[in-house]
Amino acid sequence: xxxxxxxxxLIGSAVLLPALALAGxxxxxxxxxxxxxxxxxxxxxxxMDRLEQDEVQQACxxxxxxxxxxxxxxxxxxxxxxxxxRYPADDNFAGDWKEGEKIAQYGRGLQFSDDPAARVGGNCYxxxxxxxxxxxxxxxxxxxxxxxxxxxxxxxxxRNTYAKIYNPQATMPCSNMPRFGHKGILxxxxxxxxxxxxxxxxxxxxxx
Amino acid sequence: MIGKRTSKSAxxxxxxxxxxxxxxxAQSSGGDPLAEYREMMGDDNPAEFSVMxxxxxxxxxxGPNNVSLEKCDLGSxxxxxxxxxxxxxxxxxxxxxxxxxxxxxxxCMETLQGIARADALEQRFGDxxxxxxxxxxxxxxxxxxxxLKLSVPLRHKAERKAYALGEQIFFYRAGPxxxxxxxxxxxxxxxxxxxxxxxxxxxxDAQKAYSGWPAYRISQGEVRTMQWRMRDCLRxxxxxxxxxxxxxxxxxxxxxxxxxxxxxxxxPGLKR
Numbered sequence: 001x002x003x004x005x006x007x008x009x010l011i012g013s014a015v016l017l018p019a020l021a022l023a024g025x026x027x028x029x030x031x032x033x034x035x036x037x038x039x040x041x042x043x044x045x046x047x048m049d050r051l052e053q054d055e056v057q058q059a060c061x062x063x064x065x066x067x068x069x070x071x072x073x074x075x076x077x078x079x080x081x082x083x084x085x086r087y088p089a090d091d092n093f094a095g096d097w098k099e100g101e102k103i104a105q106y107g108r109g110l111q112f113s114d115d116p117a118a119r120v121g122g123n124c125y126x127x128x129x130x131x132x133x134x135x136x137x138x139x140x141x142x143x144x145x146x147x148x149x150x151x152x153x154x155x156x157x158x159r160n161t162y163a164k165i166y167n168p169q170a171t172m173p174c175s176n177m178p179r180f181g182h183k184g185i186l187x188x189x190x191x192x193x194x195x196x197x198x199x200x201x202x203x204x205x206x207x208x
Numbered sequence: 209m210i211g212k213r214t215s216k217s218a219x220x221x222x223x224x225x226x227x228x229x230x231x232x233x234a235q236s237s238g239g240d241p242l243a244e245y246r247e248m249m250g251d252d253n254p255a256e257f258s259v260m261x262x263x264x265x266x267x268x269x270x271g272p273n274n275v276s277l278e279k280c281d282l283g284s285x286x287x288x289x290x291x292x293x294x295x296x297x298x299x300x301x302x303x304x305x306x307x308x309x310x311x312x313x314x315x316c317m318e319t320l321q322g323i324a325r326a327d328a329l330e331q332r333f334g335d336x337x338x339x340x341x342x343x344x345x346x347x348x349x350x351x352x353x354x355x356l357k358l359s360v361p362l363r364h365k366a367e368r369k370a371y372a373l374g375e376q377i378f379f380y381r382a383g384p385x386x387x388x389x390x391x392x393x394x395x396x397x398x399x400x401x402x403x404x405x406x407x408x409x410x411x412x413d414a415q416k417a418y419s420g421w422p423a424y425r426i427s428q429g430e431v432r433t434m435q436w437r438m439r440d441c442l443r444x445x446x447x448x449x450x451x452x453x454x455x456x457x458x459x460x461x462x463x464x465x466x467x468x469x470x471x472x473x474x475x476p477g478l479k480r
Contacts (some may be wrong), residue, residue, distance in 0.1 A: 032376035039456030040442075043449035050383045050448055057381040061388060064409065088232050110446045130270075138400040140392065158386050178385040185384055 031062075044112035056081065073172040082170035084165050086181065087163035088188055093158050093195050101199030101204070103190050104130055110185065121195060122165075122186055127177070130197065131204035140176060148199035149206040158199055165191050229299035229335050229441035245426070246478055254362045255424035257430040262348025265341055271321030282309070282349065293353035294473050301363040306370040308461040309349060310342050310435045311453035327476050332452045334430045343431040346422045350475035358419065358473055360465040367462060370455075374463025377456055378408070383446040388459070391445075403480070408467055418468035420477025427480055 106121025129143035166181030334340035406417035
């Protein structure tokens with residue numbers, strides 16, 4: 001929590017900070033990249049551009065024996081990612097939890113075997129518990145059961161929920177969770193439905 | 209040939225058991241349906257069909273050169289299949305690179321049998337309608353290492369290099385979802401939906417996961433190999449297609465094999 005507060009001050013001054021080198025300490029990382037270039041080929045909608053890493057991906061690919069990210073690097077990356085979050089123009093986060101539940105259940109999309117025209121899901125249940133009625137949930141992420149009931153629904157909290165789904169790297173460096181909005185996996189509307197799934201008192205997520 | 213390893217009545221029993229336990233799996237939501245299935249199957253595994261087919265492929269003269277694979281050196285000399293899978297991947301001097309089992313088989317098909325690479329790769333994965341020679345050969349050769357300890361000690365510098373590259377690729381995050389192998393396989397005791405995820409950076413978990421490949425995948429009705437497993441994981445990571453026998457695939461398998469060093473080999477296994 002303190003990190004998040006400290007971050008708020010950093011967002012404004014991020015542009016003034018010198019760019020920090022993020023290249024991995026091992027020479028072999030560059031070679032791994034060229035080996036991958038030779039070993040993969042484009043298929044379906046998955047082009048070779050998918051092997052290109054942005055700054056976050058590069059920073060978060062360190063092997064256990066590599067030097068961890070410094071606090072300064074983490075803060076700079078979080079600020080950068082936070083500044084790139086696109087909120088709904090009217091700051092209206094209203095959505096339909098029933099649509100949200102469908103998005104949370106659905107896991108297809110963006111694989112080379114998927115139809116590029118088909119809808120893309122969030123697959124939240126792969127990693128999180130949400131509604132008690134769905135027993136087939138994963139445990140890579142924390143349980144989100146009673147998410148809204150525990151946190152309340154004040155505008156700031158709801159806004160932060162949207163931001164978390166849009167880009168978890170803005171508040172948790174190297175989170176395992178995809179950046180659903182930032183990388184265009186889900187639309188703003190789909191994310192609003194997920195916000196409703198988490199916050200709406202009528203959502204099964206908030207049932208006892 | 210069919211009667212050599214398993215009698216026809218035993219095969220009928222396998223199929224009957226397979227059908228019956230599919231019902232059990234569908235009905236049971238608690239407990240461990242796969243464990244129940246395995247217990248029901250006892251020593252029977254539909255992979256046995258592939259093992260038999262693999263043995264036949266190994267000894268049959270094929271390709272433009274009309275020779276069998278019995279001159280193929282999998283690491284212990286031409287034609288030796290016993291124990292070789294427990295020492296792969298390894299560096300092969302004649303090829304100048306590290307190879308896993310399937311990559312070495314591809315090399316032998318090309319160099320000994322004269323089969324064009326593209327032709328050999330056409331059926332690298334079986335799809336029900338068409339069986340894969342690689343899957344059958346891998347099942348047969350893996351079975352000849354059952355009960356042995358996996359030993360991939362990385363004595364050659366090319367093996368150490370492959371391991372280091374494999375580790376880099378294992379932690380490489382990319383694609384629309386920012387996934388790496390490590391996203392799902394670098395922490396212990398977690399699952400995706402209801403599927404337990406092995407922590408492949410942990411020796412005990414890695415041993416348990418590695419020792420059962422190649423495996424008969426119940427959900428696919430085919431024996432699948434490590435090359436298939438790597439390609440399919442990366443598909444789910446939303447990466448482009450990992451090439452069969454590519455440097456990156458061999459690097460990843462070398463990384464995993466060394467992580468799993470000391471495992472008692474139990475392949476071909478039986479997986480969901």
